[in-house]
Amino acid sequence: MDQLIATIVLGLFFGAPYALLALGIVLVYKGSRVFNFAQGEFGTVAAFAAYIANFWLPVLVAALVGILVGIAMGLGVERFVARPLANAPKVIMLVATAAVATGAIALQVGAGGGPQLRTFEPLVAGNAFVVFNVAIEWQRVLVMLALGLFALLLYLFFSRTDLGLAVMAASQEPVATDLVGIGTRRMSSLVWGMAGLLGGVTGVLFAGLQPFTPGVVTQSLLVFAFVAAVVGGMTSLPGAVIGGVVLGLVQSFSASYLTRVEVVAENLPNVEWLAVFVLLVAVLALRPSGLLGKEA
Amino acid sequence: MALLEVEELRAGYGSQPVLDGVSFEVEEGETAVLLGLNGAGKTTTVTNIVGVNTPWGGRVRFDGRDVTGMSPPELVRLGVCLVPEGRRTFPELTVYENLRLGAWTRRKDAAGIAASVELVFEYFPRLAERRDQAAGSMSGGEQQMLAIGRGLMAAPRLLLIDEASLGLSPLLAKTVFEVVDLINESGVTVILVEQNVGALRHADRALVMEKGTLVYRGVGDEIRDSTRLRETYLGKA
Structure with a gap:
């Protein structure tokens, strides 16, 4: 019983960063119909900016600088990549965002002084609580709080504001969006800026969890965030949150329970990765539109 | 002064010209019908008026103001709206x-x-x-x-409707045109883009396009005799 509760708590907290990054991926997909492979690097670039700013500035201010850099990167990618390629085939846009990600990582290695580990201190140090021998750090609680806050804000944005409606309209019918006087370009900037914000928050918080290297968010979270987004339905913001949390739970359960099976423990040292893959295949096979998705 | 003045409008797509100097005026309070067969340049005319496309040359004036090349949001604010x-x-x-x-x-x-x-x-x-x-x-x-x-x-002060009756049953098209009449009576100037000659019944002014130019302009009773219009301009495809 203790083990079960600990596993659930761990799963929830380890799924939160996936969900936070997945929110950004879903937002861009919902608003621009683009698979944004640069979402992770909005995070790492923000983390690097915070790390550098922290040489001169206190950690909270440095974190804020990092988040602002994340927003700026989101806006920049919209202006110089997404907008010029708006009418290009989707696959070109997808490759372009992947190019942004690899370019950003190269820049971190080159201009950032090599691939070694760096540390950015957590915004709040220490453990928040311990459940059955599992310690949860304050920083993880912050990630969870950020997830709850942004999920709520995005929900309100899309369900209660005209601006949220306009963003959805722009993704469904760009021509008519211009014709009613909304202006699709501003909506596109808004979406990518918000994605930069979400990525930046993810990166700055994630960098405080453990020492990090160039490309850390892409490497550690992006694939899982994409799986979370797809599992959730790709266009559904609650789906992204649920997808991220489900992923965290699948990982923590397989790590705590499947490893007890001798065959598994001996042959599959990273069984939790395999479990994520099985989950993805199962969702794609049984419910290709995702748990909360409307379209395939 | 007319509410909408279009003067020598030239436009196209890529290097392909479509409009070769289109000029017409629409008075405030009128319903005008822009008629023509497929490919005559009707849609190109209206999309260049409302700013979805940028004209190659010529002038568009709305309420005396030069609005050539303005963006759709700017034109909506001025009171020009296209139903695409x-x-x-x-x-x-x-x-x-x-x-x-x-x-x-x-x-x-x-x-x-x-x-x-x-x-x-x-x-x-x-x-x-x-x-x-x-x-x-x-x-x-x-x-x-x-x-x-x-x-x-x-x-809007000027409502442009592109192919309102396309794909509708005759009965439904009639309902839509009746509402267009009501809209016009409420003071909105209307331009109907149509292939359907029946729309003439609802018009104060007819503009007929062929191959990127206006080949007929008429007002009042002369356009009610649609059989002549049909025979002269619209039946030759």
Whole structure:
């Protein structure tokens, strides 16, 4: 019983960063119909900016600088990549965002002084609580709080504001969006800026969890965030949150329970990765539109 | 002074010219019909007036002001609104949400928006019944009503409607044209883009296009005799 509760708590907290990054991926997909492979690097670039700013500035201010850099990167990618390629085939846009990600990582290695580990201190140090021998750090609680806050804000944005409606309209019918006087370009900037914000928050918080290297968010979270987004339905913001949390739970359960099976423990040292893959295949096979998705 | 003055408008796509100097005027309070066969340049004319495309040359004046090359949002604010060909409603949004977005340029005017929604529902009672239904789940005729309603939400002075009757049953087309009459009687100047000669019955002015130029302009009673128009200009395809 203790083990079960600990596993659930761990799963929830380890799924939160996936969900936070997945929110950004879903937002861009919902608003621009683009698979944004640069979402992770909005995070790492923000983390690097915070790390550098922290040489001169206190950690909270440095974190804020990092988040602002994340927003700026989101806006920049919209202006110089997404907008010029708006009418290009989707696959070109997808490759372009992947190019942004690899370019950003190269820049971190080159201009950032090599691939070694760096540390950015957590915004709040220490453990928040311990459940059955599992310690949860304050920083993880912050990630969870950020997830709850942004999920709520995005929900309100899309369900209660005209601006949220306009963003959805722009993704469904760009021509008519211009014709009613909304202006699709501003909506596109808004979406990518918000994605930069979400990525930046993810990166700055994630960098405080453990020492990090160039490309850390892409490497550690992006694939899982994409799986979370797809599992959730790709266009559904609650789906992204649920997808991220489900992923965290699948990982923590397989790590705590499947490893007890001798065959598994001996042959599959990273069984939790395999479990994520099985989950993805199962969702794609049984419910290709995702748990909360409307379209395939 | 005419409300809309189009002077030697030239336009096209890529290097392909479509409009070769189109000139006409529409007076305030009129309903004009822009007639022509497929490929005559009707849609190109209206999309260049409202700023979806940028003209290669010529002038567009609205209410005496040069609006050539302005963006659609700027023109909507001035009171020029196009209901596009193919309806282009926002498929996943509800009827009500579609209408709300139509009023984007005056979104701070809550009372005005509520009054406009009421007016649209009065014109098209069917839309009131489907208020909370996704636009994409409605029939073509209902979507056409919604597209016109959405255009009205901007409280335009000039409403351009591209192919309102295309794909509609004769009965439904008649309903739509009757509402267009009501809209016009309420003081809105209307330009109907049509292949359907029947639209002449609802017009004060007829403009007939052929191969990128205007080949006939007429007003008043002379355009009621549509058989002659049909024989002269529209039956030669």
